[in-house]
Amino acid sequence: EVQLLESGGGFVQPGGSLRLSCAASGFSFSNYAMNWVRQAPGKGLEWVSGISGSAGYTDYVDSVKGRFTVSRDNSKNQLYLQMNSLRAEDTAIYFCAKVRQMATLLAANDFWGQGTQVIVSS
């Protein structure tokens, strides 16, 4: 059974940092690209970042480029999102999601974690 479990969310002041983690199990983690998707309060879904299975390719939405860094440790089946210089507009529930096809980033997300809440406020 595929399971994704996020952690690391919390309350942080503007300008601060957080590191989100996503523990994956139930599938061959290194074979699948992963995404981070967020939902701000009262808003829709927004793709934040993606990373290939080998970690050789990463990408970000423009609003987080230069501030967020996605990474993964395939030996530990862990996905990470390092978030620096946080802003109030980064307040959201952050979901990690697995793509449904091996060896491509261009696939729908078939499994999602429950999400972790990030609140950026003074």
Add this chain to the structure above:
Amino acid sequence: DIVMTQSPDSLAVSLGERATINCKSRQSVLYSYNNKYNLAWYQHKPGQPPKLLIYWASTRESGVPDRFSGSGSGTDFTLTISNVQAEDVAVYYCHQYYARPFTFGPGTKVEIK
């Protein structure tokens, strides 16, 4: 960026009736490698993660009831929920995974009349 729009913003449907949600992409999301549309539909209920319903515009994900169907071509796509059930109350999003940044539609809220 590929902008995704959805209509309506919300709709109220009687139990057993049909719900139709439309999604439009500002540019084509047809992936020439396999001639399929990189377009997915998700169901999102409060307090839960989004659930994949449809991918490649019309392929139902395993385990999804067959009352959910996807269709469309070009830049216009539709999610149809036939015989709406109480458990279908949710927000539905279309999503293009053709080009980064991947983008979602604004969502359509489905309620029971």
